[in-house]
Amino acid sequence: MNNNSKDLSVGVERAIDSLGRLVLPKEMRNALNFQDNQVVNIKLFKNYIQVEKSIINCNFCDSQEDIIYHKNFPMCRNCLNELIEKFNK
Structure with a gap:
């Protein structure tokens, strides 16, 4: 993931709940065309987590x-x- 300004078009802070869940804002899901029950890949890097459609x-x-x-x-x-x-x- 590059840290170019075009990659970071929206910045939002969210809390992780006690079960480790994080809600992706609807605007971000819509922008990426995520559907309900969308299967995603979650990758852990040194300083960040990447979420992408499977x-x-x-x-x-x-x-x-x-x-x-x-x-x-x-x-x-x-x-x-x-x-x-x-x-x-």
Whole structure:
């Protein structure tokens, strides 16, 4: 993470609760297009923590588009439809 002024467009102080939770401000979530229950990667560096969207790929074709889960198994809708067609024959 660079400390350029364009990287630090919004500064907000928040308290960490007794369970270690921190609320990301809605404006920041909106700016990054975070959805409810967004899966994120959290990385610890020497002086800071980085939070970023996880990139989820289909386990069959590696696509990142239109991902759904079945028993914690990510797949795209195209592969799901192919599986449905195959097992409906």
